[in-house]
Amino acid sequence: MPQVPEQIASAGTLESPALPNSAGSLFQLFRDGQPHTRAWLASMTGLARSTVSSRIEELLASSLIAPAGESSSTGGRPPSTFILNPGARCTVAVDLGGTHARLAVTDLSGHILAEEDHALAISQGPAAVLDAVADTAERLLAQAEQSPSGVLGVGIGLPGPVEFTTGRPTSPPIMPGWDGFDVPGYVRERLPVPVLVDNDVNTMALGEHTMVHPEVDHMMFVKIATGIGSGIISDGHLQHGAQGAAGDLGHIAVPGGDDAPCTCGNSGCLEAVASGPAIAARLRTSGLDVPDHAALLELVRDGEPEAVRAVRQAGRDVGSVLAGCVNLLNPSVIVIGGVVATAGEHLLAGIRETVYSRSLPLATQHLRIVGTQTSGRAGVLGAAAMVTHHMLAAPQVNALLS
Incomplete structure (x- = not known):
């Protein structure tokens, strides 16, 4: 029997698969958000109409589905239809960055019911940050x-490597005091529901994929902010790798970046060359007053030549690393997000310039490199999707019904 991840096991995942005729299995057909009739459900599952009716009654009693009215009929009484009820439960979604926190409460379809975005330094340590989150x-x-009793689960994205099987950060460079900390266990003391934790860029990739590019099977999401990282969607699924370190783009060496010290202890890493703080530091050596991200972005928007050149060069540096990723993974879409990406087309132009010139023609034949379309909400949307993907799977729905 395969090992069940600790944080998933604590969230209620069952080792054994759901029975094919269970209510949880039938519920999976409703997750497309479309209304369905008993006859259609029976034809899709091969179950008897009586079995389908019984399972529908179970799901109606749990409020996970609701009547959707009557569909058109070719004669006789129109058949009743049923649909996923987004308001049956809610999720708490948390996107933590190096210096910010965005939290949202969403329904089961990912619609945001309430949200808050404020400054919060991850360097304050796990207790202070997670207490503020709670x-x-x-x-x-x-x-x-x-109601807290209606929370399906909490999803959290952290700005550092996370061992996905446990939800614990692993040697995160910009998160002092977080290494090995039991984030799910600590949060459950305040919010006693399932808690799932992943790297923040993975949640962003999941959010952008779920809400903007659901039809794309091969995608990368690249976050450029205080740090640099990427989330990888392959065959329609988020990839974590053996220990959850897949996509750690920021600590790949950049040609010509050998002298730049990185927070990981090495030098010449992409994060040390092209992150927001790295760009700002380079501009300060040129005599510009660039204390933070906001000042950098303001200079770029004002068209300050040195700032524009620095951002475009950062794009080229990111592109030099991404070119190898394109040859290796062959994504059809690369989404660029993070606060530095709000600098606009200058960053994207630098990335495209290098990727298209250094990657194989076959790999770039249909490749699109685009900016994020979730207005800074990719992280919370992905954290919510992480919860629903796990907690609305058939075994968990069966456990919920029981």
Whole structure:
């Protein structure tokens, strides 16, 4: 029997698969958000109409589905239809960056019911940050008029490597005091529901894929902010790798970046060359007043030549690393997000320039490199999707019904 990940096991995942005629298995057909009739469900599953009716009654009693009215009929009484009920439960979604926190309460379809975005330094340590997260979550639940008992789960994205099987950070460079910390266990003390934790860029990739590019099977999401990282979607699924370190783009060496010291202890890493702080530091050596991200972005938007050149060069540096990824993974879409990406087309132009010139023609034949379309919400949307993907799977739905 394969090992069940600790954080998933604590979230209620069952080792054995759901029975094919169970209510949880039938519920999977409703997750497309479309209304379905008993006859259609019976034809798709091969179950008897009586069995389908019984399972529908179970799902109706749990409020996971709801009547959707009557469909058109070619004669006789129109058949009743049923649909996923997004308001049956809610999720608490948390996106933590190096210096910020965005939290949201969402329904089961990912619609945001309440949200808050504020400054929060991850360097304060796990207890202080997670206490602030719990306080904000409780406030948002009240604002959204959602009962804590209706929370399906909490999803958290952290700005560092996370061992996905346990939800614990692993030697995160910009997160002092977090190494090995039991994030799911600590959060459950305040919010006693399933808690799932992943790297923040993985949640962003999941959010952008779920909400914007669901039809894309091969995609990368690249976050450029205080750090640099990527999330990889392959064959429609988020990839974690053996220990959850897949996509750690920021610590690949950049040609010509050998002298730049990195927070990981090495030098010449992409993060040390092209992240927001790295660009700002380079501009300060040129005599510009660039204390933070906001000042950098303001200079770029004002068209300050040195700032524009620095951002475009950062794009080229990112592109030099991404070119290898394109040859290796052959994605059809690369989405660029993070605060530095809000600098606009200058960054994207630098990335495209290098990727298209250094990658194989076959790999770039249909490749699109685009900016994020989730307005800074990719992380919370992905954290919510992480919860629903796990907690609305057939075994968990069966456990919920029982």
